[in-house]
Amino acid sequence: MNHTQTELKVVIGAGEYRNNPGWLHTQEEEVDLLNETTWKNMFKENSISAILAEHVWEHLTYEEGLQAAKTCMKYLKPFGYIRCAVPDGYFPDETYQSIVQIGGPGPEDHPAASHKIVYNYKLLIELFEAAGFEVSLLEYCDENGQFHQYGWDGADGVIFRSKKFDPRNQAERLVAPSLIIDAFKRGNR
Structure with missing residues (x-):
């Protein structure tokens, strides 16, 4: 199935989250960051306006993450972007760091x-x-x-595990923040 609407927006590894109405929510079996054939089966090159990946990249090695980013680049339209959120290695909380560490217990809903x-x-x-x-x-x-938090709009992709949207982070103290970026494809690629 090739998606060709003008504003194709894709959530990678959506899990049970459906925080982004109007976006195509995918699972690893459908769109695998490390298997470009799954991308070719779903999309044309330069066809996606936005990709959202919330707590996905940390499940890849650095080299796999780089490969995945290059695959996303290929399928993003010029000026398209990836909104990527991962656990933050600089968040100063021992409990949080013990959960997000390499090989650590991971999130309770996906211990493996x-x-x-x-x-x-x-x-x-x-x-x-x-x-x-x-x-x-x-x-x-x-x-x-x-x-640090910069003004960003959930209309461009909601990251639930954020200061902006996670109810656990709405009090005085952060409990479960994410490191969140937008990575933009230049227009000449």
Whole structure:
């Protein structure tokens, strides 16, 4: 099935989340970041306006993440983007870090899905820039554990595990933040 509408927006690894009405929600069996054949079966190159991946990239090694970013680049339209959220390696909370660590217990709903990498903002930017993207930070912690948030719109893709949308993070203290970026494809690619 080839999707050809003008504003094709795809959620990768949607799981049970349906936070983005009007987006195509996919599972790994349908669109696998490491198997380009699954992409060819679903989409044309340069056809996707936006891709959203919430807590997906940390389940790939750095090399796999780079390969996945390059695949996304191929299928994004010029000026399209990936909104990517991962656990934040600079969030200063021991309990959080014990859950998100490499090979750690992982999220309670998917205990077998262990993490292969823990990103901080520098490493995530490096990966997407190496794939040819221009990166904007949306939410992240810096080296000192200081949280930063820039104005971003859920209409461009809701990340549930964020300061902006997760009810656990609406109090004075952050409980479950994400490192969130938008990675843009330049118009000449």
